[in-house]
Structure formats: C-alpha cells, structure tokens
Amino acid sequence: MRMCYVMAVMLLACISCNNGAQQKKGPFQFLDRLSDYHFFEGDLKLLQPRKGVTSYELATPLFTDYAVKDRFIVLPEDSVLTYAGDGLPQFPDATFIIKNFAYTDTLHQKVMIETRLLYKDPYDHGWKVMNYLWNKEQTEAERWLLGKRIPITLLDDNGEAHTTLYQMPNTNDCKRCHINNSTLTPIGPKWRNLNFTRAGHSQNQLQAWAGMGLIKNLPDLKQVAALPVWTDSVHHSVNDRARAYLDVNCAHCHIRGGDAFNTGLFLDYESTAKVPGVLKSPVSAGGGAGGLDYDVVPGDAANSILHYRMNSVEPGTAMPELARTLVHKEGVALIAAWINEMPKR
C-alpha cells in the first residue's frame, strides 16, 4: 500500500513536470513564407504595410552594397515602445522588426533580394533572427537559413553600374552583428537613430510615433539624443558625420561586449575616446592591416588601417567583414576627410 502511495507521488511528479513543459508554449517557430505573416497588403513586393505595421527610417543607415532598404516595426496590439533612456527602446514581447533588401537594376527597377526578420519571442523574451529569400518571380520570399551569394548588377547612388556577388547572410552571420554580451538585440532602431525628420515628411519621426500612440514616456525631443544624418553637411561637422557613420557601420561589433571586443577598437558614438583609434596599433588584424601601423593616423588617411580596410573588398581585409562586397565610396570619402582634417602629430 505504501508502495502504491510512493508510486502515485512519483507519477504526479512526473506528470507535473511534463505538464509544465506543455503549458508553456514552445519557442517561436518562424513561418515558411514572408506572406504567411500578413504584414503587407496587396502585391507583396510593394510592401504596403497593413494596419499596425509601421514603416521607419534611420538617420544614418548601415551600408550594404548600395541596397535599397525598407524597414518596418510591428508591435502587438495595444503595445507600445517604452523610452527608458538612450540606446534601444524597450520593445514589448512579440515585436517584429522587418528589414527588406532590394537593389536597383540597370533598368532602374527595384529588385527584391531578401527580407530579414527579428522577433522578440515571448517564450524567453529573447530576440530571434530569420531570413527570407525572394524568388525570381518576385512574388514571395521563402525562409532561408543558409545565406546565399547572388550575382547582381546594381546601380549605385550615382547611377553607376556594379556587378557583384551579393552576400545574403546566414542566420549565424546575423547573430555575429546582433549579439552583444551573448544577447541578441536589434541594432538600427536606437532612439538617437530614429530621432530625425524623414525626407518628404514634415514631422520628426519620433514625434509622429508619439502622436500615433506608439511610444510611452518619450521626453521632450530636445532631451533625446540625435544621431547626425551622415550625409547632412549643412547641419553637421565632418567629425559628427563620421562618428555617426562609424557608429552605425562598425560599432555593432566594435563595442565593448561586441564581436570585435578583442580588438580594443571601439567605434560607438558614445565611446569614451574622443577620437577613437588614433595611433592605436592593431592587435590581431594580421595581414588585414595591410602592413600599416595604426588604426587612425591623424592627417593621413592613406596610412590609416581604418580607411584601408573600409576601402577593400578582400575577405580577411574588408571591413565590415560581412554583407559588403563593394566599397562604399561615399562612406570611405567621409572617413578619409575626417582623418585628413585631424591635426598631424
């Protein structure tokens, strides 16, 4: 009899353990097709957001082979972004961030390449990544883990044609840039990088969002940091624009806790170094440093490793390491100007 009792207890323990696992829904599984999410209305490739899907832009965006990018954020119903200081908004669980990559072909047509999703999984409150590859017919994008090298001929911002093998990242590549201190996070939509007025809009983007009821606790905009628009030479100095550019293009890795923590070169906008990289020797760059001695040589871009690596497309040398097969001429020119205007030492 006693034995039966023990058995019953064991049985209960076992059931409760199993139940626990079942009651909590499993981790989020990304759907097979982009259209399965119903983010958009009408022809999928037009990316017309349905209600609740909000398009946004960044003051200074990441360069990806002159790709044309569309960005959206999808908050669950009755949820808002919460402002709690600089950096990223506090996103509610079940937020999607959508970033679509396309290029302009030689006929000036927009050709869809890939769509990247970030999802904040209520299961563990962590962000997850997935990528979708557009089909040739441009009617659908399919879930695609592996990454792909895609031959394209694109027009750059000046209408000049470039033929290249576009690098669609695999899901681990995504993590490389999106992980800081072992936690996956969004990179782009920091308050400072959302805090500007989009081209063709009359209202500041954050103000507009606040008006739509998408943000909680947003202080007066004067108190919210603003990242300079890297192309805006009217309102911003070369230094400010260069630091904004480096922040967005480099600092996801070149930040304490980031993938390039080991290099000791920190390029985030908030970096304590007033001028990062100046007369700093490389640590583990190997041949990637091109035989040069310092990351930044004031007044001498041509002898600065930072400039050298941004100006290269060689694997092992090119920076950023991923998702760039062409040199961003305009970006490199800005960094060159920034270094060259520093007083020589």
Added chain:
Amino acid sequence: MRIYNVILAGMVAASLHACTNGPTNSDGYINHLSFGPGEETKIAEALLTLKDSSKVELKEGTYHFDNLSIAQLKHILIKGAGAEKTILDFSAQSQGGEGLRVTDVLGFTIDGLTLQESKGDLIKINKSEDVVVSNVRAIWQKADSASGGYAIYPVLCKRVLVENCYAQGASDAGIYVGQSDSAIVRNCKAYKNVAGCEIENTSNAKVYDNEFWGNTAGFLIFDLPDLSKRGGHVEAYNNYMHDNNERNFAKSGSFGSTWGVGNAAPGSGIIVLAASDINLHHNKIINNNSAAIAVVSGFFIDEKAAEKMNDHYFPIPRNIKIHDNEMQVADSFPTAVYAHHTGKVLVGIEQMLNAQDPSRKNARLPFITWDGITTNILTGGKGVNPDSLCISQQQPNLFVNADALNIGKPSWKPTTDVTPYVCK
C-alpha cells in the same frame, strides 16, 4: 509486489529523463549528426540549426566550404575521422574573417580533423568556455603574408585546452590563445609560422611538451595594452623550440610597427613582452640563432608605454623565472635578422658587447637578452633587481642586460653580469 517495484523503477527513470532531458547516449551528447564529403550544404545548414548537446561527426574525406560558423550553444562536439582523414578546405572563403568561427559556445570540442587554406584565420573560437581543440591540423601550405593570421585562435575564452595539434603557415601565430583565462597548450607542434605559439593577454596558462620549429620565433608570451584583460601567470616547460630562424613575414607591423608579432626577430626561441609571473624551465631551446630567450618591457618597443598603464596593462615584466633550460645557438645570426628592426638591435648588442670586451673573442649574443628596464623608471627607485628577475642556468655567456633605455646614446653600455639576477 515485485512487479510494482519494477514499474516504480521505470517510472522514476522516466520521470528523471523527462525532467532533466539527460543524455541518452554513452558519449554524453543528446543529438547525433553524421555527414560525409559532398554533404557540405547539409553540414552548413546543420550547424545553423544545431541544438544544445550535439555531436557532429564528419566522416573521412575532403570537404569544401566557403566558411562555417557555430553560435550561441552549449555542449558541442565536432568530430572528424582523424587529422589526416577528415579535411575541411576553406580555399573558397569569400567573406568573413575565418574559415570556422565559434562564438558563445559553452563546452566546445573539435577533434580529429584538418582545417586548411582559409583567407582569414582557420578556426577562431570567440567568447566560449570549456574549449578543447585536439588532434587538429591547421595548415596553410604556403607560408607568406597572404596566409591568415592565426591557425588555431581561441580568444576571450575560459578554460581552453589545445592538445595534439599541428599549426603551419600562419602569418601571425600558429597557435594563439588571446585574452583568455586558464589555458593549456600541450603536445602540439607548430612549423613555418611567424610565431609557433603565442599566449597573449592570457592568464594562468601552461605550455608544455610542445615542439615549435622552423618559425620566425618559437614561443611568445605577450601582454599588449588597450585590451580587455591582463595576462600573466604562465608556465612553459618541457618544450622543444629549435631552428626558429625564418624571416618575419607578418604583414602588419613587420617593419616599424610598435606592437605585435612583427616585432619578433628571426632567430628567437622564447620572447616575453610585458607579461609577469612567468616560469620558463626545462625547455630545450636549440639553434634559435638570435636570442634563445628575450625578456623585454613595453618600453622596449614603445617609449610611451607608461601612458597605457591601467588595470589591464603593466609594461614591465615582473617575477620572471628562468631555470634549468637547455640552450644552444649556432655561430652566427640567421640571415633574416639583418633585415628586421628588432633583429638589428640584437645584432647591435652583440657587436657592442664584443667591442667593449675583446676578451669575449667575438662571442655570440648571450642566450638570455633582457632589456634592463625596471620599475625603477616608474618609481624613481634604485633597487638592483626590483622586479625579481630570477635566473638559474649554468651556461657560459648566459646573460645580457641590454641597457635598452640608452641604445643609440653615447652612454649605452650593455652588461653581462648575471649575479644580481641569480635566483636566491
């Protein structure tokens, strides 16, 4: 009653299993995957979708990859059929910094395979814990500056074991443990790299029973400034460093750079740079024809080293013990030394010693070169051996205090008296 017992035992086992999700296989891994050559795409996909506690077996044969990565997992084993049998070739690498990259894995083992010919590093293991690299060959056939920097490259890791490995052709260090804590490198070989093995900003490391030969420098223990942590507490023993006399083909900083492996002079056996609490003993250091052992401070290569001092960096090596090593050198410097910036300094020291003292009869540079820079320059102290350099070796022509602070000045006077530094 007995039947109830059996049922109960079964229930207990079942419930334990359900609750802990424990290993179901005797090798300790829950998930088992196995692949052969030709299944490269499947392998790449498998690594992207790996679950915790997975063993990935790669059967005998040659595999061709662009690059591979493993991220954010626990308890992973990559197992080949043997170093000579399973070969992962990365000559098609088109992007990224390495052939195989491992990030944020707690419990990572790679065993029994060859990695070769990547554009960047061959295997980089970043921010991981309990890392084992065993029976791995990591090779570039052509040893020049086009090779990647590091063949086997754990960095920012905790508890690392590199064992029975072979590294060749790296344009920086063959086996490089950087910014890590608790590392062992043993029974490894490194050939035709700039540095055979390097322990950099890594604390609590043991390096023993290795053979490093045919490199520019056999073994380096470096602490560099501006990094995430300080190194030190490194013991190296029973190693055989020999015939490390090759030209320094490191691209970065080969000439004129202040920091890094470019500073390693051809013909170096062991170099200690700015690292403290080091014990070098019972090594065979043979025919490294510049300096068998060099101990130098950060000031030796950067006069502004003091400006970089903080919790993570102290430029002057303290508590360096050198004892019971077997050392020999050949009659002359290696040719490559004359084209190298620190190499020329070593040549200059030998010339100066012989000019000062004809009774040396043009003897070689002594086995141990010390730059002679002590914490006295920071404290204003006058102590003879404030940093507890301790040498216990019986060889003649053993030691030179290079008086590095005065090189190039009329007052420069390298000296060879080891007495103040003999272990008490």
